[in-house]
Amino acid sequence: MKLKSVVASVALAGSIAAVSAPAMARDTINIVGSSTVYPFATVVAERFGRNTDFPTPKLESTGSGGGLKLFCAGIGTQHPDITNASRRIKKSEVELCASNGVEDITEVKIGSDGIVIANSKNGPAVDLSLKQIFLALAKEVPDPKGGEKLVANPYEKWSDIDSSLPNEEIFVMGPPPTSGTRDAFVEIAMEGGCKKYDWIKAIKKQDKSKYKSICHSMREDGPFVEAGENDNLIVQRLEQDDHAFGIFGYSFLMENSGKIQAATINGVGPTPETIADEAYPVARSLYFYIKNAHVGVVPGIQEYVAEFTSEGAWGDNGYLVDVGLIPNPRKTRMEVVKRVKNLTPLTAAEL
Amino acid sequence: MTDQRSQAEIVRESLKVRYRKERRFRLYGMAAIAVALLSLLILFTDIVGKGYTGFIKTTITLDVSLDGEAMYLEDARDKDQLSMADFQAPIISALQEYFPEATGRKDVRELKRLVGSYAGNRVRNLLTEQPELLGTTQTMTFLVHDTVSVYVKHAGSDAYSIRLSEQQQRWVDELVEKGVVETAFNDVxxxxxxxxxxxxxxxxxxxxGSLFTMVVTIAIAFPVGVAAAVYLEEFAPQNKLTDFIEVNINNxxxxxxxxxxxxxxAVFIGLFGMPRSVPVVGGLVLALMTLPTIxxxxxxxxxxxxxxxxxxAEGMGASKMQVVLHHVxxxxxxxxxxxxxxxxxQALGETAPLLLIGMVAFIVxxxxxxxxxxxxxxxxIYLWASSAEQGFVELASAGIMILLTFMxxxxxxxxxxxKRLERRW
Incomplete structure (x- = not known):
């Protein structure tokens, strides 16, 4: 019956697979990982493909966590060679890798990315502190009447938080929880503002998960809207609505600098200089990880990495700066290059 | 009497109401169609309005003097020299012919950004193929930089922000006037x-990629689907098991x-170890998806x-199989x-299942x-629509137009x- 045809089709698929599987020696580098690093890695990959005799690497945008999961699944050409990440690899992921035989991983820190809070140029220019960001967007905030207790976020207008802020409804669009940008925003900006309250900070020592739920929960009553992974959509909304703010990566601000402006945080605006020297607080480092066992098996990995870490690419005047990468300071770059040349594996102690 | 008249009146009056009702009902129908057409129209105008510029490319034509000294290149047959040579230099000096005042570091940088990033590669490829051209002057057409293209196509439009400096804008205006920067059909x-x-x-x-994927899909889904349908319709015994299978196919x-x-x-990549991102796996997945429809x-x-x-046919002595294969x-x-x-x-427009098997990837x-x-x-289309560069907006819409054309x-x-083949009995 139908069952038979299903069996037949599965058998057919199986036979195709059986024919194909042994012949899968690969000559194209496979890269997976973060959608934040994707725009930078693709530029390098394309240049690499055009300027060398190696084929252009294949890049999948799977998110940092998804990428590391694929990367750590094992050694062999069916697994990716490099994974990009918009955060550092976690200890648990190193352990997962090791349990699947992926022992030696080389870490490459490629630079930083700033996260901006921006609005239309027709709207007011604002200066926020991390504490104000937390108060505007957290699910529960310390009681404005004082005392050490939490209440559901009562703030409706920016001016409710601080009279220096505009007398307008709070309306902020940001990425969903699956996004690395959201993770970073929550960890740096929200938690940064949250721990300004000493008594909340004190909770961290007693009950870490309670501390996390206080500091990391975004409000769900309207003023914060999850706008999907597509930052272009947020930018479009900002153009139409002068009162709206959006949270996204620095490269989108740069690309649309004619239409939108970024809020300064503690008086510091996001520029390549302030992000690189960490004066702008909401920034994170970007990485990629190389599977050392694949170097020499899949051709071109070292050459690709060399292209990525060349001054012409990630240097102060390199082409990655044109697409929005904030380069590492030169000293860090030199250290990373040295590491990459020797393929020095990451040790658990470093994390 | 009065009763009868009033009855006729009642009918007449109710007739009016009924006609009105019918007219209203028709109006609702027409309104529904109007809404559907209007949204289709808005969708199409939006896509075409945004996308038609995607079919236009902006080029710059320059007389490039392939001067060996400026490129640090003595012999174009020497691979080592080729890899160390500066192929941007002749392009910049060709631009400086028009703007001799641009000599400072910053000016040169701005000048360089008028031409697309891969212009240097064009020069290199030309010299690799025809090393004897070293030292001659060639008229070459390059793609302009993305920002210039946005400026030329969309200057004055609110939807785009211009990222050229005032000096660059002046330069581009001048080059457009001289016919050096032109727009043409986007064959790229x-x-x-x-x-x-x-x-x-x-x-x-x-x-x-879509073509390869669709070939796999049709090669598997069509024969399997037809075989299943023929068996279920013509041969399968009517019992609980058949009913169960039928319900499941509909589900x-x-x-x-x-x-x-x-x-x-899980199955093709995990169990059979097939590679990610290949049309075979994509085709198999989409075949499974279209099977029930077929x-x-x-x-x-x-x-x-x-x-x-x-x-x-049976009366003429045909066997069951002959009836099915020759007639039904x-x-x-x-x-x-x-x-x-x-x-x-349907399968052609599908992205969600392909996400998991790695076909959402940057492949040059x-x-x-x-x-x-x-x-x-x-x-x-999805990848372009989520890119930061403004030039991708029009490409995404142009891509949608192509996809719609196929559909x-x-x-x-x-x-x-x-219409052509169906027979009516």
Whole structure:
């Protein structure tokens, strides 16, 4: 019956697979990982493909966590060679890798990315502190009447938080929880503002998960809207609505600098200089990880990495700066290059 | 009497109400159609309005003097020298012919940013192929930088922000006036794979990827679907098991497509160890997804073949198999094909299941087989729509237009087949 045809089709698929599987020696580098690093890695990959005799690497945008999961699944050409990440690899992921035989991983820190809070140029220019960001967007905030207790976020207008802020409804669009940008925003900006309250900070020592739920929960009553992974959509909304703010990566601000402006945080605006020297607080480092066992098996990995870490690419005047990468300071770059040349594996102690 | 009159009146009055009701009912229908058409119109105007500029490329034509000294290149046959040579230099000096005042470091940098990033590669390729051209002057046409292209095409439009400095804008204006910077039909779009630079990006890679994927899908889904339908309709005994299978096929047609992606990931990639991002796996997954559609429509087509034909064939002494193969299936073929084409059109626009099997990827090279990495049209559109560069906005819309063209063609083919081949009894 139908069952038979299903069996037949599965058998057919199986036979195709059986024919194909042994012949899968690969000559194209496979890269997976973060959608934040994707725009930078693709530029390098394309240049690499055009300027060398190696084929252009294949890049999948799977998110940092998804990428590391694929990367750590094992050694062999069916697994990716490099994974990009918009955060550092976690200890648990190193352990997962090791349990699947992926022992030696080389870490490459490629630079930083700033996260901006921006609005239309027709709207007011604002200066926020991390504490104000937390108060505007957290699910529960310390009681404005004082005392050490939490209440559901009562703030409706920016001016409710601080009279220096505009007398307008709070309306902020940001990425969903699956996004690395959201993770970073929550960890740096929200938690940064949250721990300004000493008594909340004190909770961290007693009950870490309670501390996390206080500091990391975004409000769900309207003023914060999850706008999907597509930052272009947020930018479009900002153009139409002068009162709206959006949270996204620095490269989108740069690309649309004619239409939108970024809020300064503690008086510091996001520029390549302030992000690189960490004066702008909401920034994170970007990485990629190389599977050392694949170097020499899949051709071109070292050459690709060399292209990525060349001054012409990630240097102060390199082409990655044109697409929005904030380069590492030169000293860090030199250290990373040295590491990459020797393929020095990451040790658990470093994390 | 009074009773009768009043009854006639009641009828007459109610008639009015009933006519009014009918008119209103028709109006509702027309309004519904108007809303549907209007939204379609808005969608199309938006897409075409945004996308038509995607079919236009902006080029710059320069007399490039291939001066060996300026490029640090003595012999274009020497590979080492080629890799160390500066191919940007002749392009910059060609631009300086027009703007001799641009000599400072910053000016040169701005000048360099007028021309696309891969202009230097063009010079290098030319010299690699024809080393004897070293020292001559060649007229070459390059793509301009993305920002220049946006400026030339969209200056004054609110939807785009111009990222050229005032000096650059002046330069570009002057070059446009002199006819050095021109717009032309965007052949690059139809002859290349993806690129991170909008002006270099093309849709051909995605079209070829879609084609390979669809070939696998139809090669598997059509025979399997038709065989299943024929068996279920003609041979299967009427029992609980058949009913159960039937219900499940109908259910399968309603399963969200991402589930098929999960299945593909687990079975084809996990169990059989097939590579990620290849059209074979994509095709298999989409075949599973379209199977129910094909089975259901094929069964309907078989059912519509009148029993008299079967009986006549049987009366002439044909075996069951002969009846099916010589009469029922050929007569049901147009209906089966229509169903398959509609199923394929659906599969062509699918992205969700492909996400999980790695076909949402940046792939520059045009796929050359069923086992080379590929992406498909809707995925390409998605990737462009989520890129930061402004030039990709128009490319995404242009890609949508191409996808829609394919869809409309396929649907028109289905209608034509039905009209042309279907027989009425």
């Amino acid at each position: 779009f139809f002859s290349r794979g993806d690129s991170r630079e909008p002006s270099n990006a093309g849709v051909l890679g995605a079209i070829v 399968l047609a309603a399963v969200p497509s991402i589930i098929f992606g999960l299945l593909g990931l 089975i259901i429509s094929s069964r309907a087509a078989i059912k519509s073949v009148p029993p008299s034909i079967r009986e006549a 299936v050929p007569l049901a073929m147009p209906g089966m094909m229509t169903g398959s084409i509609i199923g394929m059109a 090279e045009i796929p050359d087989g069923f086992f080379s990495s590929a992406t498909v049209l809707p995925v390409q 409309i063609t396929m649907n028109a083919m289905a209608i034509w087949l039905r």
